[in-house]
Amino acid sequence: xxxxxxxxxxxxxxxxxxxxxxxxxxxxxxxxxxxxxxxxxxxxxxxxxxxxxxxxxxxxxxxxxxxxxxxxxxxxxxxxxxxxxx
Numbered sequence: 365x366x367x368x369x370x371x372x373x374x375x376x377x378x379x380x381x382x383x384x385x386x387x388x389x390x391x392x393x394x395x396x397x398x399x400x401x402x403x404x405x406x407x408x409x410x411x412x413x414x415x416x417x418x419x420x421x422x423x424x425x426x427x428x429x430x431x432x433x434x435x436x437x438x439x440x441x442x443x444x445x446x447x448x449x450x
Contacts, residue, residue, distance in 0.1 A: 368430070370399045372439045376426075379442040387424065391442055394421045395428075398437045402430045416440065424448075 372380070372395070380388060397404065403417070410416045410427070419426050425448045427441040441448055 367399045368402055368435050368437045370395065370437050370439070373441075376439045376442045383424070383442075387422070391421050391424055391426065394419060395426060395439055395442075398426075398428060398439075402428075402437050418448075420445075 380391060383391065398419070404419060407417045407419050410418060415429050415431065417428055417430065419428075423445055425441075425443060425445050426439060427448060429438045429440060430436075431438070
């Protein structure tokens with residue numbers, strides 16, 4: 365299977381920088397794995413959207429979109445589980 369191109373939105377990049385160093389490393393590892401498998405075990409599709417999914421990384425959630433035609437994964441948001449869906 366070909367690997368996907370990974371893009372991180374400006375919003376997600378800012379949110380990532382606000383995390384602790386240890387949490388940043390954990391989240392970045394999970395995001396990098398999305399390039400190999402955009403639908404890993406445990407990912408969930410968000411209701412109300414056609415192509416937006418989420419993965420759990422501890423108490424944090426990574427919201428991302430998958431474009432199968434262009435082979436791109438776009439990370440939209442990264443945040444604590446209580447705040448990320450707002």
